[in-house]
Amino acid sequence: MGYKGRDVEVSFLNKGECLVVACDSCGAIGSKALDIVHVPEQVTGRFTARVTLLELLAAGAEPKLLTVAISNEADPTGDGILEGVRDELKSLNLAHLPMAISTEKNMITQQTGLGISVIGVADVAALHLATTQVGDFIYGLGLPKVGPEVSDPEDPEIIRGEHIRRLLEQPSVHDIVPLGSQGIRGEAIALANTLKGNLILDATCPVELSKSAGPATALIFSTEQKIQEDNFKKILGMRPYFVGKIQE
Secondary structure: OOHHHOOEEEEEOOOOEEEEEEEEEEEOEEOOOOOOEEOOHHHHHHHHHHHHHHHHHHOOOEEEEEEEEEOOOHHHHHHHHHHHHHHHHHHOOOOOOOEEEEOOOOOOOOOOEEEEEEEEEEEHHHOOOOOOOOOOEEEEEOOOOOHHHOOOOOOOOOOOHHHHHHHHOOOOEEEEEEOOOOHHHHHHHHHHHHOOOEEEEOOOOOOOOOOOOOOOOOEEEEEOOOOOHHHHHHHHOOOOEEEEEEEO
C-alpha cells in the first residue's frame, strides 16, 4: 500500500533517520517484436528511472542506490535501457549513484520488461509525507500523458525532477504526489481519503482529471493557502493549475 497511500515505503532507523524506497515496473514498452508501445530502449529506461526518482524526491529523501532488473538480454536491450537510466541520473546530478544490475541470460525474449527500485535516506523531520491537512488547496503541475504520447524525456509539458526540487523549497507546499495511472482525480481523492476529508473539484480545471499520467508526467501538490500561480510559474518554469480543495 505504501506510506499512507503513497507509492513509497519508509523504514525508520536510529538517530532520527529513515530509509525510503520507491519502485516501478514497465512492460511491453520498448523496441521488441511483441511490445505494445514502440520506443527506443533508452526512453524506456529513462522514464522508468524517472518515476522512482520523482517519488523518492517528493518524499523528501535523497537517492543513494538503484537496482535495475532487466528481463531481457544485456546487448542490445539492456545496454540501451541502462543508457537511459544513466541519462536520467545525470539530469538530476546523480550520475555518481551506484546501481545493482541484472539481465536475462538464459532465455530469448520478445517483449521488453523492466523493474527499477531506488533507495534513499532522509531525516524523519524532513519527510514530505502525510503533511496535507483538511482545508488545503490542491494544485496540479504538468500534463497527464500516457502510451504513445510519452516519447520525449525533455517534453516541456511534463514534469521532471527539477520541478519537485523547486517545490520542496517552497514553505507553503505540503505533500507532493507524482501521478500515475489513477490520474489527477484518483490521486487527489486518495489524498483526501487519508484525512477522511472530501475533495471538492474545481469545475474550471483546464486539465483532463481522469486521464492516466503514465510515467509520472504530472503531479499534484497541496498548500495551506491559495497560491499566486504566476509567481509559481516564475519559480518552476511551468504554470500550476488549481484542482480543488479538501474539506471536512
